[in-house]
Amino acid sequence: MVIDISESSALPLSKSDLEFRDELRTWLDENLVGDFAGQAERGGPDDDDNWELRREWERLLGRSGWLGLSWPEEYGGRGAAMTQEIVFAMEYAKAGAPPRAAFHGESLMAPTALSLGTHEQKSRLLLPMSKSEIVWCQGYSEPGAGSDLANVSTRAVRDGDEWVVNGQKIWTTFAHHADWIFAIVRTEPGSNRHSGLSYMLIPLDQPGVTVVPIRTMLGDSGFNEVYFDDARTTVDNILGEPGDGWQAAMTTLGHERATSVLNYQFSFRREMNDLLGIASKRGGLDDPALKDRLVDSYIGLQIMGYNNLRTLTTALEKGKFGPEASIGKYYWSKWHQEFTDLAMDVLGPDALLATEWGSGPDSASESMRRAFVRARAESIYAGSSEIQKNIISERLLKMPREPKRSAQ
Structure with a gap:
């Protein structure tokens, strides 16, 4: 006995939702072929198995307009309804498409940028993501700050038009593949707990950043340690106001959960x-x-x-x-x-x-x-x-x- 659980009768779909679903099904049928077929289990949200093929698939999604569905069109999205995002997730899984490689940027950082970023930041950050040109990772956990996120000690000091960052992040998924990291850092000297934190965007390909993969029981290295030793990022790479990072962090976590x-x-x-x-x-x-x-x-x-x-x-x-x-x-x-x-x-x-x-x-x-x-x-x-x-x-x-x- 096998139960058919491929559909969700609880989801009411409008005419435009049904048209969206049909368009997506047709696209998946036409493109989920060759090396892309049968790869649904090869990788996951925290392991990087089959990474290069997943990145190639992600770029195909971007070129075809399937990334950032709910984002405004001016930032590379479709302005899609929430029901269409649900339909996408449902049909994507049902078709057995490869696991996503750009999850952290599109699903976590992007909603925070849309909520708290300036127009310039949204354009600069979202448009490349809509084409899968940039891979992001999340820098929250530290050796002394796991579930207790308010205990972060990674710090940044302003130096002219740049922030100078020092500290360590751990369990940073896909950091060894990522171009950028969005991180919670302490930017107000002497602050503690929830105050004085900032939501900072830091390029990883620079002197002062060291990424060390952590090998897991599955044999992959999806997790990493990231060390900052006088790494730098420009002052316009903070979402929200400096010191208000806790609000931004909770926005990201709300979407993650x-x-x-x-x-x-x-x-x-x-x-x-x-x-x-x-x-x-x-x-x-x-x-x-x-x-x-x-x-x-x-x-x-x-x-x-x-x-x-x-x-x-x-x-x-x-x-x-x-x-x-x-x-x-x-x-x-x-x-x-x-x-x-x-x-x-x-x-x-x-x-x-x-x-x-x-x-x-x-x-x-x-x-x-x-x-x-x-x-x-x-x-x-x-x-x-x-x-x-x-x-x-x-x-x-x-x-x-x-x-x-x-x-x-």
């Missing part, structure tokens, strides 16, 4: 279909316990979809993403970890095989093993589950704040 989840949601649908296919072939559906867990996982995926639509609707009504986005982040990371645990039980002895591509017995099994390893970190990045639960309890449910722990 909300709109970007669409890519995960629909890729999870593909994974669900793959796992149901494996279970059907291997007799897993004959096991009552496994069958119950598969049904429960499917129901959880449907709940995820409805909740994401609710979050997006609330954001459209308010004109911004609020703490509601934390519900989606907490839910999908927990769901996916449980789902990949289930996948390992369905695979049985094959779950013990290596995670490298070509390790057998088939690509679907290899993909599930890699997803299991990758999912271990999903309750940490983009804000740990503990942080998300605090945000939900304090800012949505209005419960008392968690007491601060005194230093021992």
Whole structure:
């Protein structure tokens, strides 16, 4: 038994949305061929497997006008409606297109630039991204500032028309491929916590920047450490006002926890279909316990979809993403970890095989093993589950704040 989960009946589509969907389907059919075909599992949001092919595909998307869909046309977009962005994510995953290589720029930094940037900044930053000419990475975490982002110590001092940057960022996805980094740095001497931070854009190809890849259990080096030693960027490379970086950082995180989840949601649908296919072939559906867990996982995926639509609707009504986005982040990371645990039980002895591509017995099994390893970190990045639960309890449910722990 395989359940068809390729469509979302909860999404009302207008005539223009349907025309957009048909245009996209035709384009994918015509272009998702040759080396681009069958690459949906080769890479992910935090590993750089198959990178060069993914970059080539990304440039094709840009040349064909599929990047920055909701951006104004003057900045290289289409001015598309939110429903069309959802349709794009749905159809893209359904078609099995390669994982995105420019996620951090288009989905995280660009919305912040649209919200806080000047006209000059929007033109300068977004137009190259709309053609996939520039790759961005995100510089938030530090050795002493992970989920506690307000504890960043990377600093920048103004020197004439430039900022001089010193410090270190870690777990910086795709930094070794990126041209630029958007980073939270401390620009007011003596400031602490949320004050005195700035949202700074820094070119990586310059003296004073060292990128050191971190090899992961999957064998790739998607994560990196980035060291700044008197690196420089011009004064016009701050989004918002200097010292107001916390507001800009929260704008980015709101989009990371909300709109970007669409890519995960629909890729999870593909994974669900793959796992149901494996279970059907291997007799897993004959096991009552496994069958119950598969049904429960499917129901959880449907709940995820409805909740994401609710979050997006609330954001459209308010004109911004609020703490509601934390519900989606907490839910999908927990769901996916449980789902990949289930996948390992369905695979049985094959779950013990290596995670490298070509390790057998088939690509679907290899993909599930890699997803299991990758999912271990999903309750940490983009804000740990503990942080998300605090945000939900304090800012949505209005419960008392968690007491601060005194230093021992």
